Amino acid sequence: MSQQLDFTVGALLDDVAARFPDHEALVYVERGLRYSYREFNERCREVAKGLLALGIKKGDHLSIWAYNVPEWVVLQFATAKIGAVLVTVNTNYKSAELEYILKQSDSNTLFLVQSFKDTDYVATLNEVVPELAASTPGALKSAKLPFLKNVVFLGEGERPGMLGFEKLVQLGKTVPDAALAEVEASLDKHDVINMQYTSGTTGFPKGVMLTHFNVVNNGFNIGECMRFTEKDRLCIPVPFFHCFGCVLGVMACVTHGSTMVPVEVFDPLKVLTAIEQERCTAVHGVPTMFIAELEHPEFSRFDLSSLRTGIMAGSNCPIEVMRRVIRDMHASEITIAYGQTESSPVITQTRTDDPIELKVATVGRVLPNVELKIVDIETGAALPPGKQGELCTRGYLVMKGYYKMPDETAKAIDAEGWLHTGDLAVMDENGYCKITGRIKNMIIRGGENIYPREIEEFLYTHPKISDVQVYGVPDRKWGEQVMAAVVLKKGVELDEEEVREFCRGKIANYKIPRYVRFVESYPMTASGKIQKFKLREMAIRELQLAGEGA
Structure with a gap:
């Protein structure tokens, strides 16, 4: 059994900043932005005080609709420092989906960027909330979204009815440090601080409630599987709004004092450039991202010899792609992870020294301090190795539940605390699991x-x-x-x-x-x-x- 961390997300950052104050926490290559852990923690504290000045309280829900901008990572810790719940909105959503999430989550604040790909976020929000443009920042009254009071703009310039992010930081200067300390001291590690909406493959998206304890420990164990230390530097081209970015990326780094090197919007050339320039030791991605990097016409001109590990997840990896990642990208210790948002998210992961066959044929073995069993779909009885059934998990990683959906929660988590994944799997005698399908996909x-x-x-x-x-x-x-x-x-x-x-x-x-x-x-x-x-x-x-x- 490995250790469990008893920190809240905010206390974790305080601890790491005290141990590695001058170590780089966050680097944005294109922006020339570099924060040491001391500077990053200070920035998060300033924003946390700004949120308090805005009237945000413990337990309030704040949504963020943005690609991987620096403010995203700062808000992940700033909201956690005051016990507010960060609701992550899919960057590909359009107006009906945005309205659904803001309404279902009871969000009182929305942070957003100007646009992403083909969607103008500001125009989309004005369509959903026509009252915004004429309202005073902080005093929004929306007929469709009665909870929504504040809209904060992440970017240059002013937008009608919205508060600028830097104005929020200025507001925080009126809040004494003692007020923030008092709020932080009142938090419990089992409080919900993150809400992610499952990629509604069936029905409406459900808000998965994750706690400090869920994401801190999952991030820690993910980092342990990659053998992370404060010397590691992780390139993060996967979106923050999903667990892959904010837990397998951000939390795996912060729990180990490692350096985060995000890419704002995935682009294979930008990933290769960031790895080379920052001497990244790790990179995350789904198989299609690794393929795009390997097949880029300029791939051969980059020096990727600093790479060692990282995570490939999202779908199974063809063996030829895995061979090239190991050989041509030098990521000989790349790992495969499997899980779902409801398990915050990783359940199983391969280890750095596993042979390539296990990395392409399995999703690894269960994380430390986590239970796993394969059960018969009809009877629910636990099955021996080699038999196919539903993969179930139990432990610190299981979500609190789905927000305002008790019936759906009861379907997912049984009376004994086992999360039923809905995935079909086979486990071998050594505990390595192979995902064989979805029960629903049968x-x-x-x-x-x-x-x-x-x-x-x-x-x-x-x-x-x-x-x-x-x-x-x-x-x-x-x-x-x-x-x-x-x-x-x-x-x-x-x-x-x-x-x-x-x-x-x-x-x-x-x-x-x-x-x-x-x-x-x-x-x-x-x-x-x-x-x-x-x-x-x-x-x-x-x-x-x-x-x-x-």
Whole structure:
């Protein structure tokens, strides 16, 4: 058993800043911004006092809608120092989704940037809250969002009805240090301080409530699996609004006094530049990010020899990509992590010295101080190694619950405290787990249970196939049919019949894809998870299967 940390998020930063005051905490290559841990802690304290001056209290909900700007990381700690709950809003959301999150979360404050990709955030917010432009900053009265009082703009210049971020910092100068200390002393490590909305693969997004204890300890154990110390420097190109950024990235660093080197918006060239310039020892990403870096035309001109480790997560990694990350990026100790937001988020992780076979075939073994079991889907009985069932976990990492959704919480966490992930898995005798599919993704064709992952693994062996996603589509006769969306390797051709011919005699006939379509890419969540439900919806439209039942 490794140690457990009893800090709140704010106290953790105080502790690290006292131990490594002059060590670099946060570096933004493009901005030329560098904070030592002492400076970073001071900045977080200034903003925390600004929030107090604004009237924010312990337990209040504050939303942030922004890509990886410096204010994001500062707010992660500033809000935690006063016990406010930071609600992270997906950067890809549009007006209806923004309205849903702000309303469902009861947020009284929203922090936002001007825009992201094709969305003007300020215009979008004004559409949702038409009263904003004419209101006095801090005194917003919205008909649709009665809780929302403050909007704080992250960026240069003024915006109607909004308070500028630097004005907030100025407000904090009126608050004595003793007032902040008093609030910090009143906090409990089991208080909720973070709320993330699950990538609604089914139904409406649910607000996952995470505590200081959840994220501090998960971050610590993630860092331990990578053997982080204060000498490590992590390039973080994954979004902060998702656990991959704010826990596997930020908390894994801060718990070890390591240096954070964020990339504001993913761009393979910027990642390679940051790694080289800052001599990063670690980098995070989903497989598609690593592929984009490796395939960048200028890849070979970068010196990545400082790299050692990092995390690849979000979806399974083809072995060829893993080989290149280890060989060409020098990340010989790269790790694979698996989990979900509800487990804050990592449940299992490979270790730095695991062989490559375990890094591509499994998602590692359970983190320290965490319990894991595989259970029979029908009976709930624990299964022995080698048997497929649902992966369940218990321990410090399990969320407090879904915000204002007690029934959904009860479905996810049973009476004995086990979180049911909804993922199908097999564990070997050494505790290494292989994720074999989602219970919900299971295809039932003529009474036969078909696990898409099994067919995907088989189709990966085809020399012309780069990537494949298998899912069920409705069928009047069989209930469901198997469909495969295939990404081909560059410069090759393949047709539907060749794919089916490749399967014949090698996998059961009922598993052979009835439909095959060739695609350039897949619809994804911002955290890099492929959205099979969208592939299914597209197929139903294209193949006109809407009247086929299921």
